[in-house]
Amino acid sequence: MNIKYVLKKRPFGIPEADIWERQTEPIPQISEGEVLIKHHYISLDPAMRGWMNEGKSYIEPVNLGDVMRAGTVGIVEASKHPNIKVGEFITGWGGVQNYTVTNGKGWHKIDAKLAPLPMYLGVLGMTGMTAYFGILEVGKISTGDIVLVSGAAGAVGSVVGQIAKLKGCTVIGIAGGQEKCRYLTETLGFDAALDYKSDSFVNDLKQACPKGIDVFFDNVGGEILDLALTKLRRHARVVICGAISQYNTKTRIKGPGNYLSLLVNRATMQGMVVFDFADKYLEAAQHMAGWIQSGQLKSEETIIEGIDNFHNSFLKLFSGDKQGKLLLKVV
Template sequence: MKAKQIRLATRPNGMPTYETFKWTEETVADPAQGEVVLKSLYASVDPYMRGRMNDRKSYVEPYEVGEVIAGGVIAEVVMTNSTQFEVGDIVIGNLGWATHQIAHEDSLRKIDPSKGPLTNHLGILGMPGITAYFGLLDIGKPAAGETVVVSGAAGAVGTVVGQIAKIVGAKVVGIAGTEEKISYLKHELQFDEVVNYKSENFQEELKAACADGVDVYYDNVGGTVSDAVLRLINKYARIPVCGQIALYNLEKPDLGVRVQPNLLVNSALMKGFIVSDYGAHFEEAITDLAKWLKEGKLQSKETVLEGFEKLPEAFLGLFKGDNIGKYLVKIAEPSE
């Protein structure tokens, strides 16, 4: 069986481009004991993958130049030499950007398709949803009536953060970069206020939106957006630091403002976290998220491009704001 792969061609300096990737075609071997052959159905593009393109120590290993790009993938078992998986099983794992590939049974988890749309397992019921859940509830700890600000509000994590904050009874202020996103957050997700960080009067508009100050700031982007929010924090504010996408493609470090005096005088807590810190508790998050989805208290939003060859376009699009909700690429239909 022939398969296509997308590999890291070269380490980007600054913003990645199409030249960051290269395509190959190889034959997939027969699976050894404990292995299966997979057909990829959906692949996730995620901002953290940009960090893996640097040759720098982080919480995940860098990709090697020439290596197949790996990320969250939903796939179907098409050949098996494993006692754990049958042909036709739908699985999820940290897998390669490849149309077909071999994987070891230990690296896969079976998905129950009756739990809802497959794609939700890469989005609201997967890594981004779980990240939103723990960052907000365990670190942000919002109370009813408090003001929660979320940046990257229209993205995979941000849409879930804002909706959970509404469930808790908080006032939700979203920050996003296009009018389409602002309209979606206001009218579909019922965020209380939404501000465009690209507006010339961003700081004033944000201040007006946060009339009672900021009790929780869920930081997905960092940079000048976060500088603006931090000027508005209240006493005992909580600031879960989830992502810093505004900084991922900088060619030189950005020193920004020093935040400690502001944290000090407000007795505020700022805490970074990685979703895997909560690995032992993922099922608790998935159970609550699935329940809220079923009850209609949460909505899932996804932007899906069709075709394996669209993976680089989708990945690059994360840094241009092309997506609303979880950004995915559909690679193939499941077999009948």
């Protein structure tokens, strides 16, 4: 049986469980040229919240009545495709469901022996690619730069900070809670980690970067972005990767009132969407795999079992009640 979560209505604010319709159906049959994929893991990402909204964005919104879009890794269970064999592992946009039938377009095979499956949705997947191109190509870091990362214990932020360390930068992470902060400094090797929930946060940031920052990699938006703008050094780069603090807002998104710091400091604020770097994914994945193998890049996942935990798990992205990459195990 295939269980699938279909978007029934568009959320306003924090998504309620009633936006989903849980549907079941027999395991679908394949036609000539198709394969049946049984998903093992489903990727849960902040970007999904954006896809639930109506209107123009960098990707089409999920239509009402469609299975919720999500990245997946799984195994080929049946094949009438010339180049994809039963037993092969494969990743693509499988959606929040147990099975997908596809002609293979937009999917690609992965080697389950080289790395654990969850990693193909995390550090070796879109998440890792976002971090890699965001900090290297948009952030344009070089040795000695002072790099500030928000959402630093998250899937993207934790990789961004580690890559910046690898490249010889001083890295300061912002995360929610002392436990995450300890993880950043003790396990991932960040130079400093600041708890934005602490009363002393504004002062902590001041202490942590007395010379200011060369790069701010922002996953969070809101007050943290606005504060970070006051720390820019000349020619600083602000990478706008996400704004998780604002995705569920019921009012207008809060703009950064300190944006004129861009003028004063001749700084740049640039948005990024990882899909633009698709032609270089392979090269990036090879670098990332090398760093993982040498122990220079650590990957952390929070894995929750059971497709029917989808909705509650998804909300952990916004409550912060998880660490690293958030995944649903559905096999």
